[in-house]
Amino acid sequence: MGRRLKESSTESESSVLEGTNGHDLNPEKMKRDKKKKKKDKHGDRVVDSDLQSTEELNRSSQKRKEHGGNGAEAEAITNKKKKKKKEKHERDALSEVIESGGSGADSVANGKDEEVRSGNVVVSGRNVKDPKYSPVELFADAKLPEPVLECCKGFTKPSPIQSRAWPFLLDGRDFIGIAATGSGKTLAFGVPAVMHVLCKRNSKMSKGRRPLCLVLSPTRELAQQISDVLVGAGKASGVKSVCVYGGTPKEPQRASMKSGVDIVIGTPGRLKDLIEEGVCSLNEVAFVVLDEADRMLDMGFEPEVRSILSSTCSVRQTVMFSATWPLPVHQLAQEFMDPNPIKVVIGSEDLAANHDVMQIVEVLDDRSRDERLVTLLQKYHSSKSNRVLVFVLYKNEASRVEQMLQSRGWNAVSIHGDKKQHQRTMALSLFKKGTCPLMIATDVAARGLDIPDVEVVINYSFPLTTEDYVHRIGRTGRAGNKGVAHTFFTKENKGLAGELVNVLREAGQVVPASLLNFGTHVKKKESKLYGAHFREIAADAPKAKKITFDNSDDED
Template identity: 70%
Template sequence: MGKKIKDLTSSGGDEDRKIKRKRKLEEEAQINGEVIETPEISASKKSDKKKKKKEKKNGKEAENTQLENGSKLSEGFNGESGKKKKKKEEKRDGEVGEEEKKSYGVVVVSGKNSGDSKYAPLSSFADSKLPDNVLECCKGFAKPSPIQAHAWPFLLDNRDLIGIAQTGSGKTLAFGIPAIMHVLGKRKDEKSRRVNPLCLFLSPTRELAQQIADVLCDAGKSCGIKTACFYGGTSKGPQLSALKSGIDIAIGTPGRLKDLIEMGACRLQDVSFVVLDEADRMLDMGFEQDVRSILSKTNSARQMVMFSATWPMEVHQLAQEFMDPNPIKVVVGSEDLAANHDVMQIVEVLEENTRDRRLVALLDKYHESQKNRVIVFVLYQKEGDRVERMLQGRGWNVVAIHAGKPQSTRTKSLALFKSGTCPLLIATDVAARGLDIPDVEVVINYSFPLTTEDYVHRIGRTGRAGKKGVAHTFFTKENKGLAGELVNVLREANQHIPPDLVKFGTHVKKKESKLYGAHFREITADAPKATKITFADSDDE
């Protein structure tokens, strides 16, 4: 402990004596490696300690209030203060400000000639020098999102590109606009429309394929671009008719596209622009052989684009095989999956048999008006059906989607949820990735997913486009093996970590991800190939 220099005023000593004594004490302290504190400094430190203690107490009270009132998605929660708004407006066009850094993180671009000035990120839509009819779909946005601003210069220059960005970052238009320009460039000197498509987009799920198609249909309408979507669980008739009449862009799931190719109805030899969206999920679902087979049918001089939330070895190997040796890589945020910081995460440790009662209580709290959109995630199809029946029996207006339901039912349920006609949705992980459903205010994880990665994707359905959201998660002792990874997710996002969760332990078995641990099994090179199992009622999931 450091020595304190006493106030010598009361001792009656003169000023010189006080100064000499002070210097002597300072010299002794320096020799002994001690810390000197004057009364003024000491008092100041005490004051600082009191201040910090008070701030900590107030912070804890605020945190508790936040947990208790998570359902209050008021204007203040979703809105911006005047100062923040003014600060945002004052930012230079194209400059990544603090708010964007919080939302998207730092952008890292690598690859051959990636530092060339001609690939400078766009600061406005005008900088892209794209035709007005192509940019018609971007009128609702002030400027390109970070992934668009950095990816467009490369994609418009026909470079192969790997994009890693969180969901809701505008990645559909990041590869969609260059695809439209690719078609326009190819069609420029042709008098008649070709039958075969020039662009191909592959997606792991039907819902995501349909969403991409909706965005591209809207974006390409003003340019005369014809788009069609192909997925299983529905009649092939309309899809065959679309192929016969001729299309520019084909969007689909691997299972159905492979069927159409084998029938001789879909010919991809003219495809020179290919996009694999959610590539990691596609391989995780067992589509690797189908993807390889489809890619082998496209033009060998194709431009390849791969978007993925994470970058496991399997995706890396696929990129090495089908892309340029040194493709451009644009990472917005981190290659490690990061939870959206606009989502307030509430984790509740409870017994499995109490989940139904707790779910109803939370719906009374979060969905009292029965007008705001809420998604309840479950793990299995049967569990989804049971929860749907249970809530319907209690008078809730609810629909459910999962891979076991007919595609017509899934499409109808999703449309009802998006329109707000039925704003309560029960879903398995088919709705966890990629789906852009506006204004989802709350996500409830009735069952914790099999991986922490899927947890991050689930909660990413809310807190989109700069808005705030709430994710309330049930965690049981059956999930204790993922406790350590979940703690890391919460800690990275500065969220409250419940003591009951820490009791399960914070050990992460294998650190493949810097933040959350391993999200996929490491497979050796000599391991046998996986066999895809096809069920009678589902040909692509």
């Protein structure tokens, strides 16, 4: 933020010294140059005092006389007052930006890179050892208004990511948070977002009730979940949040935007549509959050994300939360954040599973999965009251497994991309309430969703990436609870065997011998743009033969 504040300050100063080019500060010349920007009251053109002829000045004077001296003088006084008011507003605006993140900007500009390690938490960035950035151990330590902390009454103390994030976010610093799902990330950025709105509103910087904060989410379900949290967080303070996403009619969302909103939560596709329609204006948004940033890029939303970020304030606070930190997300952060953002890692930014989840991997034949699934449900879901989440890979597979289980007497619902949004919302609601505690889902439910008390996750189909496997099993073992993840692994998945072995070993889990039979080789990552930069060669591959060519340039 420091770099952008400097630029903003420089622009403000240059507007006062226009025409000097930063060199000639002669007072007389400054007065003459100021007149160049003065509007002619009897025309739309800008009057250049150095080029205006004597005749034009006389005509201007004659017109003022015709309109009456007293009226002209009154108008001049009014314009002068308006000009002073505008200049004061601009000064106050800049002061407010500096006050809300000024000390943070100074830290970036004048500080040094530091790193603090405490247990499994690593905090890095400029001046992170400053006492004002000490972790918030108790909610009272945050020194926030009581209505803002109303949403935290159900918790005894801030979670680790909240404890570390709040001091930096409330100081206006750009922030990167890497933490596992279920760690309280939503309130980690939600409470500072509410405070940002209140500060802007109190300073009367906002025109009407346009959006001041933006939260981007990769999926509709996660957007709805974030919206539920932020609506609750802002209710006592009068901060209004609106959620926009695809798969539903636009008209209710348009109406919500037009009625006034403080925080917009949305998926990239629908939000971009509303911006292009002129329904949603983000030019006052100075607090931007990208939640599950890695997932958004994996789903191909990078062009929309870039377009949306470009339509927000140039001077803004940017926040990114992610469970992992791959190269594409790192590159996006470098482009849209300050050169020195704060980075807080809870646990590891490398691929690692929740250690509170017992992982069981079973290698079996593809055709035996149905019977094995039913057997496991009889074991894990015998009471038919505890929550069990079954993950599949494809949409049609989700429907087939749902119908198969229902035909065998199981009360099951499913959630996948082919279902209409209201059907997905209803299925998720039934599962959360416990009315239907058995749900079959594609990876649309693997990320970010806060589903309480999921005791067991069964991976009927192994996902396409090990990252998705880690996110799937992260639906259980949340908030300090223990969980079980039972995974089916077939020979079609053997290319991911090495990565899965590493995840199991890192978490201290049992690695079955049948899985080791596929080998422990870890496939090198490929560039999405250029593909692989290597070629795997088997150990028993024949040696290369030297090929010679006749010189075609020789003539007989």
